[in-house]
Amino acid sequence: xxxxxxxxxxxxxxxxxxxLELARSFNIDIPTLCHDVRVRPQGNxxxxxxxIEGQRQLRRxxxxxxxxx
Numbered sequence: 001x002x003x004x005x006x007x008x009x010x011x012x013x014x015x016x017x018x019x020l021e022l023a024r025s026f027n028i029d030i031p032t033l034c035h036d037v038r039v040r041p042q043g044n045x046x047x048x049x050x051x052i053e054g055q056r057q058l059r060r061x062x063x064x065x066x067x068x069x
Contacts, residue, residue: 004066005053019050019061035062 043060
């Protein structure tokens with residue numbers, strides 16, 4: 001389990017979950033077009049771009065897994 005802050009809330013999650021999966025489990029809406037739970041995330045449309053504190057680039061929530069940044 002890793003500790004992360006999601007929209008100011010401290011939560012724990014398993015490493016390997018995507019930002020989108022975690023956000024949806026807390027009813028935080030991140031819009032998507034290409035995301036489909038039946039296939040491996042590709043991040044093709046780029047609609048689910050999020051900012052990760054301490055990172056220089058914006059990331060696609062559907063294809064970015066939580067890990068120790």
